[in-house]
Amino acid sequence: xxxxxxxxxxxxxxxxxxxxxxxxxxxxxxxxxxxxxxxxxxxxxxxxxxxxxxxxxxxxxxxxxxxxxxxxxxxxxxxxxxxxxxxxxxxxxxxxxxxxxxxxxxxxxxxxxxxxxxxxxxxxxxxxxxxxxxxxxxxxxxxxxxxxxxxxxxxxxxxxxxxxxxxxxxxxxxxxxxxxxxxxxxxxxxxxxxxxxxxxxxxxxxxxxxxxxxxxxxxxxxxxxxxxxxxxxxx
Amino acid sequence: xxxxxxxxxxxxxxxxxxxxxxxxxxxxxxxxxxxxxxxxxxxxxxxxxxxxxxxxxxxxxxxxxxxxxxxxxxxxxxxxxxxxxxxxxxxxxxxxxxxxxxxxxxxxxxxxxxxxxxxxxxxxxxxxxxxxxxxxxxxxxxxxxxxxxxxxxxxxxxxxxxxxxxxxxxxxxxxxxxxxxxxxxxxxxxxxxxxxxxxxxxxxxxxxxxxxxxxxxxxxxxxxxxxxxxxxxxxxxxxxxxxxxxxxxxxxxxxxxxxxxxxxxxxxxxxxxxxxxxxxxxxxxxxxxx
Numbered sequence: 001x002x003x004x005x006x007x008x009x010x011x012x013x014x015x016x017x018x019x020x021x022x023x024x025x026x027x028x029x030x031x032x033x034x035x036x037x038x039x040x041x042x043x044x045x046x047x048x049x050x051x052x053x054x055x056x057x058x059x060x061x062x063x064x065x066x067x068x069x070x071x072x073x074x075x076x077x078x079x080x081x082x083x084x085x086x087x088x089x090x091x092x093x094x095x096x097x098x099x100x101x102x103x104x105x106x107x108x109x110x111x112x113x114x115x116x117x118x119x120x121x122x123x124x125x126x127x128x129x130x131x132x133x134x135x136x137x138x139x140x141x142x143x144x145x146x147x148x149x150x151x152x153x154x155x156x157x158x159x160x161x162x163x164x165x166x167x168x169x170x171x172x173x174x175x176x177x178x179x180x181x182x183x184x185x186x187x188x189x190x191x192x193x194x195x196x197x198x199x200x201x202x203x204x205x206x207x208x209x210x211x212x213x214x215x216x217x218x219x220x221x222x223x224x225x226x227x228x229x230x231x232x233x234x235x
Numbered sequence: 236x237x238x239x240x241x242x243x244x245x246x247x248x249x250x251x252x253x254x255x256x257x258x259x260x261x262x263x264x265x266x267x268x269x270x271x272x273x274x275x276x277x278x279x280x281x282x283x284x285x286x287x288x289x290x291x292x293x294x295x296x297x298x299x300x301x302x303x304x305x306x307x308x309x310x311x312x313x314x315x316x317x318x319x320x321x322x323x324x325x326x327x328x329x330x331x332x333x334x335x336x337x338x339x340x341x342x343x344x345x346x347x348x349x350x351x352x353x354x355x356x357x358x359x360x361x362x363x364x365x366x367x368x369x370x371x372x373x374x375x376x377x378x379x380x381x382x383x384x385x386x387x388x389x390x391x392x393x394x395x396x397x398x399x400x401x402x403x404x405x406x407x408x409x410x411x412x413x414x415x416x417x418x419x420x421x422x423x424x425x426x427x428x429x430x431x432x433x434x435x436x437x438x439x440x441x442x443x444x445x446x447x448x449x450x451x452x453x454x455x456x457x458x459x460x461x462x463x464x465x466x467x468x469x470x471x472x473x474x475x476x477x478x479x480x481x482x483x484x485x486x487x488x489x490x491x492x493x494x495x496x497x498x499x500x501x502x503x504x505x506x507x508x509x510x511x512x513x514x515x516x517x518x519x520x521x522x523x524x525x
Binding site for chain 2 (some may be wrong): 065066067068086087090091092093094100104106108117118121122165
């Protein structure tokens with residue numbers, strides 16, 4: 001796989017980042033990530049891997065500002081994330097497409113409206129939304145399901161809706177949490193090819209997965225987590 | 236088809252159907268309190284502005300101080316020449332008897348009681364001391380009463396009534412705000428996941444709070460409109476009851492335009508309370524969301 005050289009400006013930089021989660025019944029907060037340091041250049045592709053519970057989703061939560069580090073610094077798009085106010089954080093999130101492991105689709109909205117949500121939040125003109133979402137419905141093979149509710153879809157179809165919603169806003173950064181977890185091999189391969197196509201068009205991509213076969217088929221730099229720590233690249 | 240009315244899909248998060256009913260009840264109470272303020276103000280104004288003056292001429296048929304006429308005639312002449320007086324009326328013998336019968340248990344003549352001449356009039360002047368002096372000079376022992384002490388007590392009573400009504404209004408507004416806040420928090424809690432998703436996709440706090448606030452204001456306004464309408468028949472009935480107490484009080488055949496305007500103002504006031512409360516509640520809740 002081709003990835004852009006690290007001479008590109010850095011899009012994500014973690015400096016000695018740790019993360020704790022408050023545990024309701026415990027006296028001490030759980031330390032889920034410890035002293036993570038890494039950088040991803042703009043246009044780069046990184047696999048984020050490790051066993052379940054290693055902290056993959058936590059890293060993605062830190063990138064999307066769904067969680068705040070207990071210590072260390074995170075730079076996103078050249079900005080120190082700690083200095084962002086709520087409005088700036090929201091605007092930063094618009095530049096990030098996220099495919100959640102559990103899809104996080106809105107059950108009361110149609111497939112079309114779920115996909116269109118980021119563009120409506122960003123107040124795109126409706127004709128542009130109509131055109132882009134319709135294109136994406138065709139691209140992901142969901143045209144016939146446009147008016148369906150998520151509950152009427154299979155797991156694979158929901159995964160594709162989640163992917164379409166993540167990319168409809170043409171994000172500079174795409175983070176995906178086990179995006180192929182609910183797909184068979186053929187569907188997983190197809191979705192990954194879509195992600196790689198976006199990466200080739202310049203989108204920085206971070207994909208969290210524990211699927212070693214998928215990583216083997218598409219070699220790229222790997223951030224490997226074990227018990228909340230980043231393993232050295234040569235380990 | 237895309238949902239253009241509710242593009243963020245937040246309508247579902249604010250479904251509380253009970254809120255308009257509860258706001259309607261508050262608006263109904265607010266309507267009564269406002270009417271109370273108006274009625275108290277109108278009654279106080281009418282009683283204080285059109286002060287009644289009563290003159291009692293003892294031994295009215297005796298000779299006046301001048302000796303040229305009766306005491307009654309001398310007093311009436313002075314009263315008729317006083318420009319601050321209006322609607323002069325000397326109570327007839329039967330009117331006096333009717334007035335005294337409850338106290339005397341029979342008519343004054345059969346009891347051998349001499350009756351004074353009683354003259355009533357409207358008094359728009361200030362202190363009646365000069366008039367009192369003139370009457371006493373013409374017919375010594377003549378009594379003049381403006382009811383100032385009674386009017387002062389009435390004024391104090393109506394002022395306290397108005398204060399109570401204002402306190403009721405403030406309480407009603409506070410309860411309405413609390414109801415809106417509770418309904419909003421219930422809606423937020425029920426839709427926590429959907430809102431977290433929308434916030435995660437980059438929605439601004441102002442976007443989310445604005446959607447909620449628009450619905451909160453709409454529901455509060457709808458409830459207030461219903462409550463104000465329901466208050467109207469009650470106010471018309473109360474106006475009919477209050478009609479005998481003063482011309483400036485609400486009339487039996489309708490409500491003063493100012494009161495109707497105040498009732499109508501409950502609706503935008505409720506909308507503002509709903510909008511502001513919802514905005515504050517949602518923004519506070521979103522800060523807690525992270």
